[in-house]
Amino acid sequence: MRTAVKGIALNTFRESARNKVFYLLVFFGVLFALSSKLVSFLTLGDAMKVLKDTGLAAIHFFSALIAVFTGVNLVYKEIEKKTVLNILSKPVSRDQFIFGKFLGLALTMLVALAVMAGIFFVFVALNGGGFDPAIALYFLMLLLELLIIVAISLLFSSFTTPILSFIFTLSLYLIGHVMWTYNEFKVVLKAPLWRGFARFLYYLLPNLAKFNIKNEVVLGTPPGAWTVLLSILYALAYILALLCLTILIFRRREFS
Amino acid sequence: MKALEIKGLRKTFRSNFMLKKYRVLKGIDLEVERGEIYGFLGPNGAGKTTTIKCVLGLLNADGGEVLVEGRPVAAIDSRRCVGFLPENPYFYDYLTARELLTFAASLFDLPPPAVRERIGALLHRVGLSGREDLKLRKYSKGMIQRLGLAQALINDPDLLILDEPFSGLDPIGRKDMRALIFSLREAGKTVFFSSHILQDMEMMVDRVGIILDGVIRRQGKLSELIARSTQYYEVACTGIAEGRLAQIQSNYAVRDGHYVLTLASDADVNLVVESIIHNDGRIIAVTPVKMTLEDIFFSEMRNGQ
Numbered sequence: 001m002r003t004a005v006k007g008i009a010l011n012t013f014r015e016s017a018r019n020k021v022f023y024l025l026v027f028f029g030v031l032f033a034l035s036s037k038l039v040s041f042l043t044l045g046d047a048m049k050v051l052k053d054t055g056l057a058a059i060h061f062f063s064a065l066i067a068v069f070t071g072v073n074l075v076y077k078e079i080e081k082k083t084v085l086n087i088l089s090k091p092v093s094r095d096q097f098i099f100g101k102f103l104g105l106a107l108t109m110l111v112a113l114a115v116m117a118g119i120f121f122v123f124v125a126l127n128g129g130g131f132d133p134a135i136a137l138y139f140l141m142l143l144l145e146l147l148i149i150v151a152i153s154l155l156f157s158s159f160t161t162p163i164l165s166f167i168f169t170l171s172l173y174l175i176g177h178v179m180w181t182y183n184e185f186k187v188v189l190k191a192p193l194w195r196g197f198a199r200f201l202y203y204l205l206p207n208l209a210k211f212n213i214k215n216e217v218v219l220g221t222p223p224g225a226w227t228v229l230l231s232i233l234y235a236l237a238y239i240l241a242l243l244c245l246t247i248l249i250f251r252r253r254e255f256s
Numbered sequence: 257m258k259a260l261e262i263k264g265l266r267k268t269f270r271s272n273f274m275l276k277k278y279r280v281l282k283g284i285d286l287e288v289e290r291g292e293i294y295g296f297l298g299p300n301g302a303g304k305t306t307t308i309k310c311v312l313g314l315l316n317a318d319g320g321e322v323l324v325e326g327r328p329v330a331a332i333d334s335r336r337c338v339g340f341l342p343e344n345p346y347f348y349d350y351l352t353a354r355e356l357l358t359f360a361a362s363l364f365d366l367p368p369p370a371v372r373e374r375i376g377a378l379l380h381r382v383g384l385s386g387r388e389d390l391k392l393r394k395y396s397k398g399m400i401q402r403l404g405l406a407q408a409l410i411n412d413p414d415l416l417i418l419d420e421p422f423s424g425l426d427p428i429g430r431k432d433m434r435a436l437i438f439s440l441r442e443a444g445k446t447v448f449f450s451s452h453i454l455q456d457m458e459m460m461v462d463r464v465g466i467i468l469d470g471v472i473r474r475q476g477k478l479s480e481l482i483a484r485s486t487q488y489y490e491v492a493c494t495g496i497a498e499g500r501l502a503q504i505q506s507n508y509a510v511r512d513g514h515y516v517l518t519l520a521s522d523a524d525v526n527l528v529v530e531s532i533i534h535n536d537g538r539i540i541a542v543t544p545v546k547m548t549l550e551d552i553f554f555s556e557m558r559n560g561q
Contacts, residue, residue, distance in 0.1 A: 007362025011348070018350040081346050086407065089312040089340040090363040091332050255314040256269065256306070 004092045005100040012104020013111075016070045022112070025069065029062030029116045034123055048129050053218045055123070056135070059116045060142060060214070064173060066112050067146045071105055071153025072165035075250075085255060094250050098154070102243060105150040113143055134222040138213055141228070144235035145211035149173055151242035152206065158250045176208030206238055257326045259415045259446035260288040260311065265320035267306055280306045282470040284320070288448050288463075290414075293441050295461030295478075296450040297553065303470040304450040305343060308419050312340055325414060336364065339408035343419040343450075345400060349393035353384055353403050356392065360407040371410075378406040383432065398429040405436060416440060418449035422456050434460060458549045466556055473556045481552060486544045489525050491517045496537030504531045514540055 016022050036054035040047040075098075078084040087097060117139045121131065152172050156165035182202040189195045210231050216222050223231075265284040268277050281303050288294045298304050309315040311322050313329050327334040347356050354375060361371040379388050382402040387395075395403065401424070408416060421437070422430050437447050437460060451457055457464055458478070465475040474481060492514045493501075501508060501515055505528055508517045519525050522544075529539055547555070 003365045004363045007359055010362075011351075011359050014355075015348065015350060082342065083346060083348060085309075085314060085340075085342045086345070086347065086360070087363060088314055089335060089338070089342075090360070090411075091335045092363050093332050254316060255309065 004090075005096050005103065008087065008092070008097060008100025009103035009107060012074060012101050013107045015074070016105070016108040017111070019070070021069060022066060022108070025062050025066045026112050026115055029059055029066075029112075030119050032058035032062065033116065033120050037123075037127065048124075048127065049218050051127060052124065052129075052132075052135070053214065055120055056138060056214050056217070059113075059120060060212070063109070063113055063116065063142065063146055064149060067105075067109055067149040068153055068166060068169050068173065070108055071150045072157050072162045072169060074101055074105065075154060075157040076160075076162050076165065079253075079255065082255075088255070094253075095247050098158070098243065098247050098250050102151060102154055102239075105154065106147055109146045109150060110143065113139060113146065132217075134217040134220070137222055137228065138217045141211040141213050141231060144232065145208050148176075148206050148208065148211075148235055148238055148242070151239045151246070155242050155246045155249070158246050158253070172206060173208065176206040177212065179205065179207045179209050207234070210234060257290075258287050258323070259290045259292075259325060260286075260294075260448060261321075261323040262286045262307070262311070263321045265307065265310055265322060266318045267303075267310060267315060268318055280470050281310070281317070281320075284467070284470070284472055286465045286472055286475060288415075288446060290446050291441065291444055292462040293437060293447045293449070293460055295457040295464040296448060296467065297452065297454070297457050297464055297549075298450070298467035299452055299557070302467045304452075304467060305419055307467070308340075308417055308450060311417065312338070336411065337414045339411060339413035339416045341401075341404045341408045341416075341418045341421055343423060345404035347392050347400065347403065347407075349391065351392055352389045353379060353392065353395075353406070354388040356403065357407055357410055360410045364411045366411065374410065374412075378409055381409075382406045382436065397424050398426060401425055401429065401433070405433070409440075413445070415446045415448065418447065420451055421449055422451060422453055430456070454548075454550045454553060464549065466553060468556060473559075474552065478549065482546050482549065486546050487551070488545050489519045489522065490541075490543045490545055491519060491525060491528055491532075492540040492543070493517070493532050493537045494540060496532055496535050500535045501532070501537070504528060504535070 033055040036051045036058065039054045040050040043050045078087075084097070088094065117136075121135070124135075125131070149169065153165055153169040156168045160168070179202065182198060185198045186195065189198055213223055262284050265281050266279075267281040268279050270277055284303070284307055296304050296307070306315060310317045311324065311329060312335065313332075322329040324334040325337050351359070357375045357378065358371060361374070366374075375388075376385075379385050382405055384399060384402055384406065387399065392400065392403070401421070405418075405421070408418070418437075421433055425433060434456070437449070440447055461478050463476060464478050464481065466473045492511075494514050496515070498515075501517075505517045505519070508515050510516070517528060519528060525542060529542065532539060
């Protein structure tokens with residue numbers, strides 16, 4: 001059973017790793033991160049801060065793109081091209097299939113992020129900066145965010161087309177970064193029904209802003225251990241809930 | 257215990273927001289004995305692939321029972337002893353044959369040392385030795401079909417389910433596939449394959465089930481189905497005056513210098529043969545003309561309309 005999950009995960013990773021779009025996005029992520037040097041020349045103030053700020057923002061943007069692009073296609077493609085028949089006709093449960101797919105995507109994101117982070121650390125060092133543990137923490141939080149995005153895209157790709165999955169996942173990604181607006185909605189909305197609805201959405205939708213600690217890292221005030229621990233627990237719970245929902249949907253799917 | 261038992265299998269597809277129903281399987285009953293080649297014959301859209309997918313748990317049946325080697329299909333372990341080749345198989349084109357088979361083996365929890373040995377043997381068996389490290393996007397359709405069979409055999413299954421295994425193969429490919437299926441039977445495996453190509457069925461199967469419009473219309477040993485289906489008898493004779501022959505039986509023709517009479521029953525044959533001999537004629541041959549599988553198939557199709 002464990003071998004089956006491992007096999008599906010490794011095959012998923014291999015599929016992503018042999019996709020040219022994946023390399024292209026990693027390449028652009030690195031390129032834009034390195035171009036932060038150029039931005040630091042053109043901006044007044046602490047050059048290292050600007051370099052870190054724009055570099056991390058570029059890595060954030062491109063790694064999120066990789067997460068959405070790889071996630072929305074994978075399950076849909078398996079169903080569309082009927083490769084799923086070769087897997088599920090063997091002693092593999094649908095739960096194992098989804099779990100394996102998620103682990104493969106998670107591994108893909110880990111490797112992509114590790115490559116970009118590694119290059120970024122070297123780049124910072126070459127520009128006179130030392131190793132900053134806060135930046136490592138930033139990458140850990142970013143990885144958690146990417147895993148949530150991947151789980152969201154997996155959910156949508158288990159029952160809809162890649163285009164719709166892409167739109168839905170991207171929408172949730174954007175909404176997830178503006179969850180702070182809930183506090184303003186609370187003030188504006190007077191009717192209890194609407195307030196309740198807004199509150200419901202606040203807890204239902206992913207609060208991805210929690211994981212974006214770029215400003216704190218760049219300014220040298222990283223979040224404390226307790227905040228990090230809560231964010232980790234939040235990410236794990238959210239991913240688990242998404243995977244359970246995906247499995248429930250996928251169990252009912254028929255492959256005609 | 258049967259290799260495969262299907263009782264009262266029903267399946268309905270719905271479309272247009274569940275409003276429209278299509279009853280694809282209307283109560284399939286069939287049994288596949290161990291060690292035989294069972295042909296599942298039917299035209300396109302008869303329900304062959306739907307039946308197979310219900311057997312493999314890829315579709316949820318509305319009702320009925322499916323037992324694979326005595327185990328209900330809902331148990332995932334029932335697929336441990338099954339190999340499956342889908343119709344027009346497609347595999348990950350970024351993998352090589354070796355990688356694909358290693359992946360297939362991982363789904364069965366097979367130990368890696370045994371897998372390496374088995375992959376080499378399987379690739380040799382399906383005629384893909386020397387191509388194991390070529391990316392599948394470079395494979396021809398025939399090679400993909402062979403590889404499909406290899407991945408279906410990775411777990412050394414007792415029951416092999418092949419959905420239209422000859423589809424898209426050239427004559428050489430078809431011959432090779434037939435030889436492979438025969439060799440599997442010789443090795444004691446059960447082969448259940450679907451096809452709409454009568455020639456393949458007639459050449460290969462021990463038993464056949466004819467499915468039409470979601471129902472099994474005929475099932476049994478091919479030899480018995482054909483033996484039961486004698487259409488008429490032909491009696492070839494010579495040495496008798498044509499005038500006498502015409503008095504005995506008016507329905508005759510001249511073929512290769514002999515008279516050939518067409519008779520409806522074996523009782524008629526006895527009477528006519530006696531009369532010919534009594535009139536100084538000589539019997540050259542008495543041939544029962546049987547229905548071919550094609551005749552049986554089309555007769556069932558006509559009955560169904």
